[in-house]
Amino acid sequence: MNRRNALRKTALMAGSAMAAPSLFTLLQSCKQQNRLEWEPLFFNEDQARFVSAFVDTILPRTDTPGALDVKTDIFLDLIVAKTYDAKAQQNMASEIDKFNAETKASFGKVFAELSEEDKKAVLKKAEADTAKYNPKVWGTAVGEQKPVGFYRSMKSMALWGYFSSEEIGKNHLNYDPIPGEYRGCIPLSEVGNTWSL
Amino acid sequence: MANFNIDAKKDMTYDAIVVGSGISGGWAAKELCEKGMKTLVLERGRLVEHVKDYPTMMDDPWDSELRGSLTPELKEKHKVGMRSGFIGMDTEHFHANDQENPYTEVKPFMWVRAHQMGGRSILWGKQCYRFSDLDFEANAKDGYGVDWPIRYNDLAPWYTHVEKYAGISGEAMGLPHLPDSHFLPAMELNCVEKHVKSRVEKEFEGRHMIIGRVAHLTEPLNGRGVCQYRNRCSRGCPYGAYFSSNAVTLPAANATGNLTIRPYSIVQSVIYDEQKGKATGVRIIDAETSEVVEYYAKIIFCNASTLSTTQILLNSTSDRFPIGLGNDSGELGHNLMDHTYRVGAMGIVDGFEDEYYKGRRPNGIYIPRYVNLDEKTKTDKFLRGFGYQGSGGRAGWGAGSNLDNFGGDFKDGLMKPGPWEFFITGFAECLPYHENHVYLDKNNLDKWGQPTLAIDCEFKENEKAMNRQIRIDARDMLERAGLKDIVDFDNEHEPGYGIHEMGTARMGRDPKTSVLNATNQVHSCKNVFVTDGACMTSSSCVNPSLTYMALTARAANHAVSELKKNNI
Numbered sequence: 001m002n003r004r005n006a007l008r009k010t011a012l013m014a015g016s017a018m019a020a021p022s023l024f025t026l027l028q029s030c031k032q033q034n035r036l037e038w039e040p041l042f043f044n045e046d047q048a049r050f051v052s053a054f055v056d057t058i059l060p061r062t063d064t065p066g067a068l069d070v071k072t073d074i075f076l077d078l079i080v081a082k083t084y085d086a087k088a089q090q091n092m093a094s095e096i097d098k099f100n101a102e103t104k105a106s107f108g109k110v111f112a113e114l115s116e117e118d119k120k121a122v123l124k125k126a127e128a129d130t131a132k133y134n135p136k137v138w139g140t141a142v143g144e145q146k147p148v149g150f151y152r153s154m155k156s157m158a159l160w161g162y163f164s165s166e167e168i169g170k171n172h173l174n175y176d177p178i179p180g181e182y183r184g185c186i187p188l189s190e191v192g193n194t195w196s197l
Numbered sequence: 198m199a200n201f202n203i204d205a206k207k208d209m210t211y212d213a214i215v216v217g218s219g220i221s222g223g224w225a226a227k228e229l230c231e232k233g234m235k236t237l238v239l240e241r242g243r244l245v246e247h248v249k250d251y252p253t254m255m256d257d258p259w260d261s262e263l264r265g266s267l268t269p270e271l272k273e274k275h276k277v278g279m280r281s282g283f284i285g286m287d288t289e290h291f292h293a294n295d296q297e298n299p300y301t302e303v304k305p306f307m308w309v310r311a312h313q314m315g316g317r318s319i320l321w322g323k324q325c326y327r328f329s330d331l332d333f334e335a336n337a338k339d340g341y342g343v344d345w346p347i348r349y350n351d352l353a354p355w356y357t358h359v360e361k362y363a364g365i366s367g368e369a370m371g372l373p374h375l376p377d378s379h380f381l382p383a384m385e386l387n388c389v390e391k392h393v394k395s396r397v398e399k400e401f402e403g404r405h406m407i408i409g410r411v412a413h414l415t416e417p418l419n420g421r422g423v424c425q426y427r428n429r430c431s432r433g434c435p436y437g438a439y440f441s442s443n444a445v446t447l448p449a450a451n452a453t454g455n456l457t458i459r460p461y462s463i464v465q466s467v468i469y470d471e472q473k474g475k476a477t478g479v480r481i482i483d484a485e486t487s488e489v490v491e492y493y494a495k496i497i498f499c500n501a502s503t504l505s506t507t508q509i510l511l512n513s514t515s516d517r518f519p520i521g522l523g524n525d526s527g528e529l530g531h532n533l534m535d536h537t538y539r540v541g542a543m544g545i546v547d548g549f550e551d552e553y554y555k556g557r558r559p560n561g562i563y564i565p566r567y568v569n570l571d572e573k574t575k576t577d578k579f580l581r582g583f584g585y586q587g588s589g590g591r592a593g594w595g596a597g598s599n600l601d602n603f604g605g606d607f608k609d610g611l612m613k614p615g616p617w618e619f620f621i622t623g624f625a626e627c628l629p630y631h632e633n634h635v636y637l638d639k640n641n642l643d644k645w646g647q648p649t650l651a652i653d654c655e656f657k658e659n660e661k662a663m664n665r666q667i668r669i670d671a672r673d674m675l676e677r678a679g680l681k682d683i684v685d686f687d688n689e690h691e692p693g694y695g696i697h698e699m700g701t702a703r704m705g706r707d708p709k710t711s712v713l714n715a716t717n718q719v720h721s722c723k724n725v726f727v728t729d730g731a732c733m734t735s736s737s738c739v740n741p742s743l744t745y746m747a748l749t750a751r752a753a754n755h756a757v758s759e760l761k762k763n764n765i
Contacts, residue, residue, distance in 0.1 A: 057603065057604070058603040058604070058608075059603070059608045060604060060605050060608070062605040062606075062608065062609055063609070064609060066608075075264075078263070079263060079266060082262075082263055082268055083263055083266040083267060083268055083269070084269070085269040120604070123603060127601055127603070128601075132598075132599045133599055134684075135618075135620075135684055137539060137541070137543065137622055137686075138282065138283075138539075139282045139283065140282040140539065140688070142539065142541075142543070142688060143687075143688065152598060152599075155597075155598055155603065156595075156598035159594055159595065159597050160595075162608075163594040163611070164259060165259055166257070166259035169257065169258065169259060170257075172612060173594075173612060176555075177257060177427065178425050179426040179427065179555055179556035180425050180426065181426060181556055182384060182385055182424075182426045182554070182555065182556035182558045183385065183554060183555040183556060184387035184388060184390070184554050185387060185552055185554065186552070186553055186554060186555055187551060187553070188551050188553040188614065191553060191555070192613075193612045193613060194591070194593050194612060194613060194614040194615075195593075197258070197427075197557065
């Protein structure tokens with residue numbers, strides 16, 4: 001931490017616009033050794049770190065916000081805490097622990113501590129290994145749904161948490177709570193992005 | 198429309214009592230009140246006033262802490278209704294408490310209930326199709342069940358009567374087996390639906406793909422606003438754009454000054470007077486205080502919903518009717534029907550990448566029945582027929598779960614609409630089988646000490662044969678329409694999933710084999726009328742609510758006319 005403190009001071013003293021991003025990056029990279037910046041309702045710290053790293057790898061920041069920017073990790077913790085029964089919660093916790101144990105066995109580190117490349121490699125493998133969701137009609141899967149496994153259900157939850165957030169729903173997708181009319185054929189170019197609701 | 202008169206204390210006697218305030222009860226109340234009858238509507242749940250009691254009607258997903266998900270406690274509370282896939286935090290308050298209202302599934306049967314003013318008229322799918330003589334003559338022709346005591350011409354003017362007030366949008370087709378309603382302008386099909394329609398109609402002679410006929414206003418009507426295409430109907434519509442008792446019939450009844458509505462009133466039984474030879478009122482249990490109260494009237498309309506109405510009649514015993522009011526035939530509780538559900542196909546439509554749509558249309562396409570209409574379309578695989586509902590639309594971000602990637606490009610790609618998907622799902626007619634029945638289970642009492650219902654019902658070979666055909670035809674239509682990645686499916690749902698339960702107090706010509714006559718009067722107790730789904734003699738394959746509305750208005754007209762002639 002000494003070196004970091006020193007750098008921090010330097011950056012602050014430099015006070016230039018150029019210094020700001022590197023300071024930001026630096027503080028971000030410290031985070032993993034620090035306590036979580038939020039208090040999970042359900043997850044323990046390792047599990048919470050996993051969820052944050054997972055949603056960040058699936059939906060990283062680009063020109064548009066990433067999953068962490070819209071607090072997808074915090075939302076998923078809330079969902080597990082408040083909508084899962086004890087058995088489903090236990091299952092979620094042990095799946096995360098198992099995932100971490102596996103990366104530890106292969107890479108010597110839990111998922112959150114892997115390099116970006118290793119994280120991607122791990123998820124890529126999980127992507128290839130897991131079943132997919134059946135299509136849905138009126139909110140219910142058609143046919144008999146095979147278990148999709150931990151990776152895909154987490155991925156699905158990450159998408160839900162991200163795209164149903166107010167920031168994404170209002171400012172990035174096409175938000176139109178009261179369309180007032182139905183037009184069956186319009187040029188996509190008229191609206192650009194997908195409707196948020 | 199506020200200020201409902203809920204003071205049922207000052208008066209115990211009315212001209213008419215209506216049990217239930219859902220789709221048919223609301224119509225009974227409106228028609229009876231408008232004909233000058235002092236009417237008491239008994240509702241087992243709470244009041245739900247239009248707009249005022251629609252707490253989630255304007256909510257965006259992020260406005261709800263759990264974005265629509267239910268807590269384990271609420272999942273348990275709605276353990277039956279949850280199976281439908283339709284309950285979220287936005288509509289949970291309009292679904293009954295399944296824990297407090299147990300029933301027994303002798304065979305699996307999902308019984309979805311809505312215990313509040315307006316009942317399931319708040320939550321319904323709003324698809325509206327007239328029955329035709331193909332339906333009214335079906336039992337007589339193939340010998341299943343008994344003959345309907347009415348034909349299409351008996352009901353046609355009453356269809357028009359209710360349609361003019363309810364507001365049904367759709368396209369007139371002139372099909373004899375799917376008679377046109379009195380229509381407001383039709384909603385529009387989107388590009389891909391138009392494309393699939395033209396392909397299917399070209400490939401299959403005699404098949405039509407039309408816009409759904411729905412109880413949504415596409416023009417203002419009686420002060421109600423037009424559909425704003427939010428597709429948040431089941432939360433209650435602030436514009437009153439879709440038909441519900443709360444937005445339409447109960448305010449109209451209330452406006453006459455003749456309506457009293459008493460919430461928290463569980464009707465325990467209909468009171469039969471042996472000397473007078475007719476019903477004199479009903480006995481209720483106050484759901485909150487458990488107090489038993491009797492109300493009296495000259496006529497009684499039972500509109501508690503199919504199975505609840507039958508439960509009340511079975512529980513209404515007397516020396517004259519030891520096994521249930523009007524049950525001389527032994528058919529009360531029998532011949533339960535529903536439509537089969539969630540069997541069909543879906544696929545991807547190539548192209549149209551630059552096309553999109555605006556608005557969330559609470560409606561889809563409909564493929565009217567095309568089998569067993571006449572000699573030419575006759576099949577020997579099964580009796581009767583089926584229709585399809587469906588729709589086309591572009592995949593949204595949810596499709597990302599199945600995509601093989603993740604990361605920044607993946608995320609930004611999901612901001613754009615995905616491929617066009619199209620699905621159709623069939624609804625098959627269910628034959629009336631005597632052995633599909635319900636009965637009172639006196640060993641299982643509810644929290645008010647009342648016997649609960651046991652449901653013993655299943656789809657049989659004819660329905661299964663139709664489901665097989667629905668699936669084959671669905672794939673065939675999508676294939677020949679040029680779709681790709683087609684998946685056909687049959688979720689093999691038990692009855693109840695259609696939420697179109699019908700029968701158990703059927704209409705008929707002969708009191709020996711039916712419960713109700715041609716004007717929905719209990720054969721042997723003519724001042725009791727049943728005009729909800731319980732009265733249905735056969736099930737057609739079309740959505741039944743419009744028919745309940747028409748039958749109710751017709752029966753109410755008859756009731757008042759008979760009352761004036763002192764015939765009842």
